[in-house]
Amino acid sequence: MRTLLGLDxxxxxxxxxxxxxxxxxxxxxxxxxxxxxxxxxxxxTLHRPADQITEDDLRAALLAPEQHD
Numbered sequence: 001m002r003t004l005l006g007l008d009x010x011x012x013x014x015x016x017x018x019x020x021x022x023x024x025x026x027x028x029x030x031x032x033x034x035x036x037x038x039x040x041x042x043x044x045t046l047h048r049p050a051d052q053i054t055e056d057d058l059r060a061a062l063l064a065p066e067q068h069d
Contacts, residue, residue, distance in 0.1 A: 001032055004058055011036045017050040032061070 002013050012035040020029045028049040036040040044061040046053055 001035065001056055004055070004062065005034070006036075007034065015050060020047070032058070 001007070002011075007013065014031075014033040015034060016031045016033075018029055018031060022028060026047050030046045030048065030050040030053055032044050032046065044064065046057055046061055048057070
């Protein structure tokens with residue numbers, strides 16, 4: 001994400017792999033969050049383990065609507 005979006009070093013990129021407990025959800029999902037020093041945080045959930053996520057998956061996530069808490 002840092003490379004795809006050209007993020008500066010002040011923007012934190014957090015990647016967490018979580019167990020998904022919702023019906024029909026794969027057993028593992030990965031949440032990618034961007035936490036800039038200024039501005040709103042951004043978050044995407046990818047429904048696969050972190051080690052299976054490709055650059056194309058990240059590009060597709062960027063085109064999808066963002067999720068907000």
